[in-house]
Amino acid sequence: MRTILGYQSIRWLSKEILTPPGYSKKSVNHLKRFFIDKIRASGPITVAEYMKTSISAPQVGYYGQFSDKQRVFGDSGDFITSPELTQLFGEMIGVWVFYELANTGYRGPWQLVELGPGRAQLMNDVLRSLEKFQDKDVSVHLVETSDALIEEQERVLCVDNSTPPTGDVPYVKKNKSRTGVDVFWYKSIDDIPNGFTVFIANEFLDALPIHQFSRSSKNPETWHETYINIDKHGDNLCFMHSKAENIHTKGLIPEYIRNDKHRKTWECSPESGTVVNQVADRIKTFGGFGLFIDYGHDGSRDTHSFRAYKNHKQVDPLESPGTIDLTADVDFGYLSSLLKESSLVYGPNNQREFLAQLGIEARLRRLLKLCKDRDTQEQLIKAYNMLMGDMGEKFKAWSIFPKTLGTILDARKGPAGFAQK
Numbered sequence: 001m002r003t004i005l006g007y008q009s010i011r012w013l014s015k016e017i018l019t020p021p022g023y024s025k026k027s028v029n030h031l032k033r034f035f036i037d038k039i040r041a042s043g044p045i046t047v048a049e050y051m052k053t054s055i056s057a058p059q060v061g062y063y064g065q066f067s068d069k070q071r072v073f074g075d076s077g078d079f080i081t082s083p084e085l086t087q088l089f090g091e092m093i094g095v096w097v098f099y100e101l102a103n104t105g106y107r108g109p110w111q112l113v114e115l116g117p118g119r120a121q122l123m124n125d126v127l128r129s130l131e132k133f134q135d136k137d138v139s140v141h142l143v144e145t146s147d148a149l150i151e152e153q154e155r156v157l158c159v160d161n162s163t164p165p166t167g168d169v170p171y172v173k174k175n176k177s178r179t180g181v182d183v184f185w186y187k188s189i190d191d192i193p194n195g196f197t198v199f200i201a202n203e204f205l206d207a208l209p210i211h212q213f214s215r216s217s218k219n220p221e222t223w224h225e226t227y228i229n230i231d232k233h234g235d236n237l238c239f240m241h242s243k244a245e246n247i248h249t250k251g252l253i254p255e256y257i258r259n260d261k262h263r264k265t266w267e268c269s270p271e272s273g274t275v276v277n278q279v280a281d282r283i284k285t286f287g288g289f290g291l292f293i294d295y296g297h298d299g300s301r302d303t304h305s306f307r308a309y310k311n312h313k314q315v316d317p318l319e320s321p322g323t324i325d326l327t328a329d330v331d332f333g334y335l336s337s338l339l340k341e342s343s344l345v346y347g348p349n350n351q352r353e354f355l356a357q358l359g360i361e362a363r364l365r366r367l368l369k370l371c372k373d374r375d376t377q378e379q380l381i382k383a384y385n386m387l388m389g390d391m392g393e394k395f396k397a398w399s400i401f402p403k404t405l406g407t408i409l410d411a412r413k414g415p416a417g418f419a420q421k
Helices: 013-018 030-042 047-056 087-104 121-132 147-157 247-252 270-286 332-339 351-358 360-370 374-388 390-394 403-411
Strands: 110-115 138-143 173-176 182-186 197-202 211-215 223-230 237-241 265-268 288-297 307-310 313-315 325-327 343-350 395-402
Touching: 030 047, 030 223, 030 237, 047 211, 047 223, 047 270, 047 325, 087 121, 087 197, 087 288, 087 351, 087 360, 087 374, 087 403, 110 121, 121 138, 121 147, 121 197, 138 147, 147 173, 147 182, 197 270, 211 247, 223 247, 270 288, 270 332, 270 343, 270 395, 288 332, 332 343, 332 395, 343 351, 343 403, 351 360, 351 374, 351 390, 351 395, 360 374, 374 390, 390 395, 395 403
Parallel strands: 110 138, 110 197, 138 182, 197 288
Antiparallel strands: 173 182, 211 223, 211 265, 223 237, 288 395, 307 313, 307 325, 343 395
16 A cells, blocks of 8 residues: 655655654654644644655655564554465466456567555566566566665565666666566656556555545535544544535535435545546557556445554554554546546456456466475465455456557457456
8 A cells, every 4th residue: 555646745744743842752653743733733634635644754654664663564564465465466467467468469668567566575476477478578667655665675676786876867766676677666657758558556546645525414415525633632633524515525526426315425536546547648648558456446335434554453543643554445436437538447346356367266276286385285275265255355456458459358358357257
């Protein structure tokens, strides 16, 4: 779960938050104190602003503080992603990428871009899969704002550390993967070179900031936005509703939501919309396709989903900003509506169905035969059951293709993992 937008606008926060006068570093959450002081000075803030700063602020944000002491992923962190569970997931994504690439008919250099790569375990497994196909035309491009995570990604993917780039280059780091593929790192999706590109992202969109809205119980025609304020005691944060409609309720809530009288709440992530539009524009102009996997829904969820996790347990999202994982379900229905005129969109499909169509069960059987002992087999089976069980239902796969591939995809009844029955 990670973010690539708004980096420049919040870089200054680290200096403001790290050393506020009069507070002990040991006893005070400086980011929480920053929010309280800011609200006291200029008024309540949106959930989107709170989420964006808490996650992305350099040094003090959730991903900016990634280190050996504050782990984010895995058993010792706050959540486990599918690539952390088992190599099966990344291998299936690698197979999907190569298969869809082959079906486009494209031949030539191409870019594999991952948005928010986490510890780069997914990319590591994907590259291992692609190595089997002996594809020499691929280069890898990772979009990541956290310097600490960039260092971790390089450690996982590459043999040696790289030297800082010199000259006027768009990337912040360059190296070679263990399989010999060029790897570049960027702080913004805008810096990725033009060219035929395959985008992948796993548990990325759910960390992008959301605006949260509720329909008025007194006047059903009116919507209120959720804000974050200071509680009556003055030392903690709390939620509140706007007194009336504002620029966000008027500008973001679509008519189909307003007209659905049964709907009482709605969440919207404009930054997610920006990302998928950027991806769609690039693949329309230069060729390619994209795959997003995240927990989310098709637009039918009618309750708020903004929440926080710490040590694999759900916690108060306002208690310790910067040290907890903030997240919200992805509204793939909303994102699909943004692209209906420009792109071909497939899904969201349950992760279970997506992986099953790719042949994950056959791959499991193959790996079980290669296991050297029963314990390893049981661990692999457990990870598979998690991927295909509860996670297989909650997580959705969603893909974007250019309309120029419509005839080919129609003949195939959709991309792999999204085939119509």
